[in-house]
Amino acid sequence: MTNDTEPMTMTQTPDTALSTSTSACPSAADDPRPVIIRTLRLCKSYHTGSVTTEALRGVNVVIYRGELIAVMGPSGSGKTTFFNMIGGLDSPTSGRVFIDEVDVAQLNAVELAFLRCHKIGYVFQSYNLVQYMTALENVTVPMIFAGLPHEEAQQRGMALLKLVGLEDRWHHRPLQMSGGQQQRVAIARSLANEPAILLCDEPTANLDLKTGREILDLLVRLNHERGVTIVCATHDHRLLKRCDRMMWIRDGSIERIRRREEVAIEVGSIDGEHE
Numbered sequence: 054m055t056n057d058t059e060p061m062t063m064t065q066t067p068d069t070a071l072s073t074s075t076s077a078c079p080s081a082a083d084d085p086r087p088v089i090i091r092t093l094r095l096c097k098s099y100h101t102g103s104v105t106t107e108a109l110r111g112v113n114v115v116i117y118r119g120e121l122i123a124v125m126g127p128s129g130s131g132k133t134t135f136f137n138m139i140g141g142l143d144s145p146t147s148g149r150v151f152i153d154e155v156d157v158a159q160l161n162a163v164e165l166a167f168l169r170c171h172k173i174g175y176v177f178q179s180y181n182l183v184q185y186m187t188a189l190e191n192v193t194v195p196m197i198f199a200g201l202p203h204e205e206a207q208q209r210g211m212a213l214l215k216l217v218g219l220e221d222r223w224h225h226r227p228l229q230m231s232g233g234q235q236q237r238v239a240i241a242r243s244l245a246n247e248p249a250i251l252l253c254d255e256p257t258a259n260l261d262l263k264t265g266r267e268i269l270d271l272l273v274r275l276n277h278e279r280g281v282t283i284v285c286a287t288h289d290h291r292l293l294k295r296c297d298r299m300m301w302i303r304d305g306s307i308e309r310i311r312r313r314e315e316v317a318i319e320v321g322s323i324d325g326e327h328e
């Protein structure tokens with residue numbers, strides 16, 4: 054079930070319609086911000102028995118610090134695989150991922166753990182909260198891993214719960230909260246160690262439309278107010294209308310990358326990803 058299905062049309066304006074992207078990302082070449090994520094000929098194959106699936110086929114992408122990027126593409130197109138690769142959660146079959154121009158493949162286990170703990174926050178479709186822990190405990194777990202003293206973790210945890218509008222629920226366990234509230238806790242947890250990057254893989258897929266939009270509003274606010282670089286898989290126009298760029302993945306390749314201004318987003322017509 055997804056709430057990303059509200060019909061919409063995305064039309065390329067005539068002057069950009071011809072500049073499709075087999076190169077890295079032509080429409081951002083003049084961005085003055087530092088590069089925070091870069092992939093080079095990124096490939097990932099899965100082998101299941103005798104079947105090989107090429108989930109990513111040579112993805113070249115450059116993402117700048119502070120960007121808000123929407124990732125779109127049909128189910129099975131490689132979005133989650135892409136997130137797993139740039140998040141250092143799984144290794145590519147070939148190709149490279151650079152975070153802050155550091156080649157992730159060159160990191161040892163400790164450095165990789167540091168990267169995952171400090172630099173990148175993860176928000177998934179399923180909230181992945183620890184059921185027997187309170188909201189506050191869930192949010193402070195990554196801080197404890199990072200070695201923050203208990204008092205400080207508690208204070209920062211409460212501040213993050215306040216940021217996501219849940220300070221009065223700090224003692225609730227996941228089962229005592231709605232899906233939207235659980236996702237808010239997951240977002241607060243993702244921010245525990247003040248990551249520069251937030252990777253959100255269909256964060257509203259299990260939520261109703263209204264709640265999903267509140268979550269997307271929160272992500273947009275985090276991007277605008279805190280400058281967190283956000284890469285978010287969604288088709289919801291709530292985020293599309295306010296992102297910097299949109300990226301379409303199809304069959305493991307980047308089909309297009311466009312700046313928001315280059316795409317007309319209209320609600321009420323056919324979903325643009327199938328145009």
Ligand code: ADP
Pocket residue numbers: 099100101106107108126127128129130131132133134135
């Ligand atoms: P999306 O997130 O866009 O739905 P995925 O990245 O999950 O796409 O999947 C891309 C392709 O890789 C699909 O064909 C999927 O079946 C396959 N795939 C994903 N994960 C695995 C896995 N662990 N083992 C085998 N095949 C996989």
Ligand code: MG
Pocket residue numbers: 132133134254
């Ligand atoms: Mg997926």
